[in-house]
């Protein structure tokens with residue numbers, strides 16, 4: 001058996017040596033009683049304790065869980081799965097074709113790495129997969145004496161930190177990338193150790209690694225809180241924008257990614273809002289709102305980019321068609337969409353914390369991944385994550401028949417042709433998965449099927465609750481399932497009785513996907529585990545990706561013939577043009593990801609410093625070792641360097657920052673003698689601190705007080721900083737067309753902002769320490785009021 005494309009022969013030999021050892025151990029393991037097999041876990045843990053070496057445990061640990069899987073799950077991992085497991089233990093990405101059984105593969109390295117007692121996490125792209133895999137694999141881990149936690153989002157219920165901590169403390173945790181990311185950010189907003197719940201990041205396996213590490217990485221995670229001043233312009237401006245027409249009141253760029261008012265539109269706006277000059281600086285808010293509303297109406301389409309569910313605008317993940325939990329558009333765009341859809345306008349929140357997936361996963365000591373489609377992006381994966389992609393052969397040859405695309409000129413032709421195929425296959429009883437690129441198109445197909453009286457299920461963002469049931473039925477005789485790309489990854493459709501004889505599942509794609517990997521994943525719902533299967537894609541020149549990413553010539557051709565379409569598939573030349581459009585879309589995705597990553601560099605450096613400092617304070621035990629007086633002195637010295645200082649300013653500084661009650665005459669505040677002045681100010685501060693000491697009887701109370709003052713200062717200024725950087729980024733992005741290097745400019749500004757934040761932070765800490773008041777409660781505990 002050959003693992004292709006190994007970067008070096010050493011990996012190849014090592015993997016095979018390990019596989020041979022594991023196979024060699026198999027008969028011995030098979031002879032063990034259940035109890036003897038189960039006792040292995042404790043034995044391995046003990047040995048790890050002695051040696052701190054997981055590699056030497058690999059053959060036995062893999063052989064043990066392999067045998068246990070046979071007994072508990074009635075599935076014996078094939079050699080190729082063992083190979084995939086070894087690759088992942090080594091911290092690489094295993095590329096195993098769709099349906100080869102990655103869920104079972106992952107348990108081997110997870111079991112081995114959990115023996116260290118350090119955090120061992122499996123991340124999947126969505127909650128359906130996390131829960132499904134956790135549920136299926138739980139009996140196996142428990143048989144071997146390891147605990148499994150499944151961490152999915154809180155939903156309506158608020159989950160307390162203790163409960164989260166209990167899940168993360170399990171030996172192995174299954175979760176999603178979004179939940180893990182948000183948990184990490186929330187954990188770093190905790191004000192004391194009892195609210196912290198995350199473990200130190202050790203080992204993670206990323207399922208569907210390319211989707212998570214690449215596709216999801218195009219949008220950073222942002223936690224919002226603390227509303228901004230709410231604007232009342234959204235509805236007003238929306239009413240205006242709906243009166244405008246394309247190419248009259250506003251224009252869109254070629255790729256339909258940018259939109260602006262035409263000069264007629266500007267005149268119209270000036271009349272509508274009774275302003276003389278719209279671009280006068282006093283109307284910037286109005287202009288901003290008009291831009292947001294224009295974008296809401298032209299660049300965001302209901303049932304494509306978002307859906308309206310229970311009176312809320314919910315964003316959709318373009319990659320997998322699912323609702324993006326806890327995510328809203330920033331900078332007022334979400335509110336503009338709400339105005340467009342006439343639902344309640346939610347407050348526009350400030351960004352409080354943010355991180356990209358790239359930087360989240362870099363926090364782990366070891367990362368590994370698996371996917372059916374990663375090899376093509378290996379360069380980027382090595383570049384960004386230093387992970388190699390090793391391809392594992394299939395257990396049985398793939399039998400699926402993949403037919404070439406059928407390209408039509410217009411959408412109606414495409415719909416008709418694809419429906420013809422559906423009818424033909426359905427007549428034979430072969431189950432069909434009809435895959436669409438948007439909710440909207442899935443609803444259109446549902447209507448067409450209804451008209452043909454073909455019973456079917458629809459799986460899209462509106463009915464995700466029924467997902468498991470729909471998937472269960474999807475492989476049965478005669479079943480037709482219309483699904484968005486929700487059914488594109490990880491979904492395991494099991495074939496019903498007699499279906500293999502009919503050719504297995506037929507996947508019919510109805511749109512060219514944003515990238516080739518999404519397409520392969522969809523095809524991969526059929527022909528799993530060596531089963532028969534069929535796949536074919538229908539495309540039209542009106543598909544979004546073709547319109548956006550193919551040249552002028554195609555557009556001209558389309559315009560010329562669209563009113564009298566040929567009603568037959570276009571030739572091979574057009575298939576190539578469509579392929580090319582997909583390649584361009586992929587390249588645009590990659591450059592977008594690199595841009596996101598380079599923007600995050602500045603935030604990353606700052607975030608690491610801040611989080612480190614917070615953790616130092618939070619977890620500091622015993623006496624509080626931070627040079628409080630040093631901090632105070634620094635601020636005083638910085639203040640005394642203010643140009644043109646006068647006694648009045650010094651007095652203000654004292655009352656604003658050091659003491660409300662200091663009695664000091666202006667005469668004493670001689671600005672010509674800074675050293676003396678410094679001593680006076682330090683004396684005032686010391687005096688205030690001493691007053692506090694009266695309440696802070698024990699060292700622990702004192703430590704708590706100092707910690708709280710400093711943490712509060714860090715958080716207030718850091719949250720402000722995150723928001724500033726987020727706005728700065730949006731501003732820089734809006735100006736990318738200009739000649740300057742936007743990322744460089746952003747880093748420069750971000751660095752300046754950081755310096756300002758440090759000063760603010762120090763000043764706030766000073767105020768918290770000196771101007772707060774402490775009262776003792778009846779039970780002896782303290783209440784602290786901050787100014």
Ligand SMILES: Nc1ncnc2c1ncn2[C@@H]1O[C@H](COP(=O)(O)OP(=O)(O)OP(=O)(O)O)[C@@H](O)[C@H]1O
Pocket residue numbers: 075076077078081096097098099100101102103104371372489490491492494524528529
């Ligand atoms: N060793 C095995 N013996 C028998 N059946 C297996 C074995 N491994 C996996 N399977 C079955 O193969 C099917 C596919 O497995 P799974 O869904 O994990 O594939 P996958 O590689 O994750 O696919 P995808 O790339 O689509 O996510 C499942 O029904 C699973 O039960």
